[in-house]
Amino acid sequence: MKCFLRSLTLLVGLFFYASSHAADALPTLTTPDDVGPVIEQPIEFPHFRHAGDAKDGGMQINCMYCHTYARRSMVAGIPPIQKCIGCHQSIESVRDKPRIQKLFEYWDAKKAIPWKKVHDLPDFVRFNHERHIQRFYFQQDRPYQEVCGYCHGNVKAMTVAQRQKPITMGWCASCHQKDHLVSANSSKTGHGPNDCFTCHK
């Protein structure tokens, strides 16, 4: 009896202790709470101007024109300033805008722009952009805004990027468990890899 009482006390204690944290323990998927913090960048880069739709005054530039490594490498990459200057040296109309002046200051000083990471996974997670872009953009032939946007949200409406999705393991796995078409010309489906080693190596 003593023993039973003791265990009961322990169990009840444990239940209350754990339940007091239950709200934190089970985040639901994709709610407004998942939106990441607003991150101040050295230059307030207007994604909407570059990638936005024409009707909104955007130029509809493909994400991968600037984030050119996404299809070739683990990281999407920030373009070297060279790339910005490549266009902007011949766009006289915006040359005296403060953001562009700042850009040219970095270029003239030959200093890299210290952009802050917006989607920074912990070091024990290896996410590979190349695999996702190859599969969904090239093989399934989906629009790039959908492919990139699934994780990054509607970047074409943002100025500096802000995290829109939880980017947690559960969130990744929820998509890896779904069946996806293998390619645009096939009705075969398959789901994403489910091995620990794929991301944790």
Add this chain to the structure above:
Amino acid sequence: MTENDFNRRDFLKVLGWGGAAVALSGCGNTSIQDGQETVTSYVTLPSFVVPSISNYFNSTCAQCDAGCNIMGRVREGRVLKAEGNPNSPINRGRMCGLGQSGVQAHYNPDRVREPLLRTGDKGETLTWDKALGLISEKLNGTKGAEIAFVTGGMSGHVQALLGNYMDALGSKNHFSYEAISPAVLRAANKKAYGMSMPRYRIDKAKVVVSFGADFLGAWISPVHFSQQYAQFRKGTRPEGRGVLVQIEPKMTLTGANADRWIAVRPGTEGVLALGIINVLGKAGISIPADIAAVSKEYTAERTSKETDVSAEQIEKLAALLKERTPSLVLAGSAAEGYAHGSQNAAAIALLNRVLGNVGKTVEASASVPFPQIAPTVGNRSSLNALNDGLAAGKYKVVFSYGVNPVFSAPASMKFKDNFAKADFKVAFAHYMDETALAADLILPLDSAMEDWATVVPEYMAAPEGAGSNAYAQMSFRQPMMEKVFPDTRGVGDILLALLKQRKADEYKPFDDFYSYLRNAVLKNKVALGGKAGDDDEVFWNETLSKGIVPFKGIAGSVSAKASAAGLKLPAAADADPSYPLRLIPAVSASMRDGRNANEPWLQESPDPLTTSVWDSWVEINPKTAAKLGIVEGDIVEIASRSGSIKTQAYLFPGIHPDAVSVPVGYGHDAMGRYARGVGANVFGMLDAVYDKETGELALNETSVKISKTGQRVIIVKEEGPAGGSQAGKQKIAVQVSADKVDLSKEV
């Protein structure tokens, strides 16, 4: 007592579960670290660079003198790892642990970062302009004969610049010194085969008998020989699987791999070689008259008595050599480190002649037609010459580059005191090592992964095929990344700046060593394998991307006329009762002469035989140890006539009972955080006995006595007990206590 039953343990249990619950609930968004770090970002980027994907640059390893060709893996502007260059005839895409540690020399936190000047007991930093100006000032009014430059083995265009600088100073005092040098081998080979470094073909031999040549560990070009050895051991080879016999008093890595390991009494290797020749003669091999005249005294019985190797063993060995040809007989440092080392090496070389191996497994190599870049090899006799000059006060200004004689000279030479007699000492230094500490001006060097150089290897490995005896190569060393510390400089750049002080007009066209090197290579484009019509830029870029420039050397030939004339081996001397044991300083595969001791990977990688890490040790035969009452871990004092060290005892059956062995390279009292105070420096206690013919330090001629200090430690080592149980609780071998093992009787 019911209430009190809820005791401390239960309380802790609840706390424990609660803690786990907190930890679990922490798995939400909190682990994403948005906005804290910066993205890797560039101003401009060459098109071949993609973040997270590596580029490879061909270069040349600088960790030892073998000059293996390597590829550096570079990602996002940082060199991460070195791999072997698969097109290299030297290392054929492979690398050793010592080479792998090169990145730790490059990123080492103890590197010298700016020029330093000693004023009295204090040091101050100064700018490069001031440092170079100071050298110019000190050299003004100093005669050429009063200037000395001591370096390690050198080759390539840095050596050419150094030669030009010495000419400009009017000095002939370039001393080339290697602490562990195969100088005896070079001289003996020159006599026996007509060239100091023929090419050995372990891969073609059916039997290899190695007299203490640790060719898998630390001998000449170990990665190259390991490749050959892998071929040698293949049963599918037309010659069949080769047999390796290693004869040495202290088991090396090669000895541990051998089919038969024979513990010979230290110093009697030459006697054993002649004994084998004698037995071969009796077995019907024709022995040239001059050799027979020397070997006839060495009957199996006499040889057995002198060498401690049983007559049966000698006869078996001779029978093996007679039955399987071609064979290859090698002489290594264990046979050569004696006052009669050259005689030992000569006697061993006779075996190759008698067995008809010369031209089959001892092949001709090419010599380099450009004397300015041909390798200059170092030896101990040049250090002695420098030391004598310093002692006599002959040198006022002394430069040192790539050597650490204050650490590696025997204490009896008093090198440190003599070095101090020079007015102005300049050390080109990577670390603040013992020699740099004794210098007045210290110039910080670029690492081998930041610097330009060309390297011409002394041991000229060649690709298979016709004309291999005329194959020569020059290897490029090129920067793989920006400098880690901005204020270091390449040795070529420093020499060029010094040369400009003397011959401004001649060197004006060259802004830096890179432009000098490029110009020098392009000027000799045709000799280096290019065509006269090739575009310079294309040729240069192709050369750099390959990292290896093969060119036509002067074809050599080996002579099979090794003569026994003048060969005289001393009878084994009786041990001095006050110093009854022979000290064998061991050269380990990772530590070598100690120049890389500040690379922690080398300190922590277990010695292949003892598995000891982060310390020196003394190997003692269990029989000897039992007599002296020493057990493993006892701190013992090893005293010679010239000095003493204290270190931990390791009982090791792979050593002759009359010998003890301590690895060299440990025991720095400077250099850096990983090297300082780790182990004991055995160089200091060596007796100054030299090989009579070459003047090379006789490493194994030091007699010692051992006494217990009363302290005992647990040796930090990887190994467990022999025959320990595995997961299935099955004994994998019968456990034999160390004092019962006799390796010479095995196989």
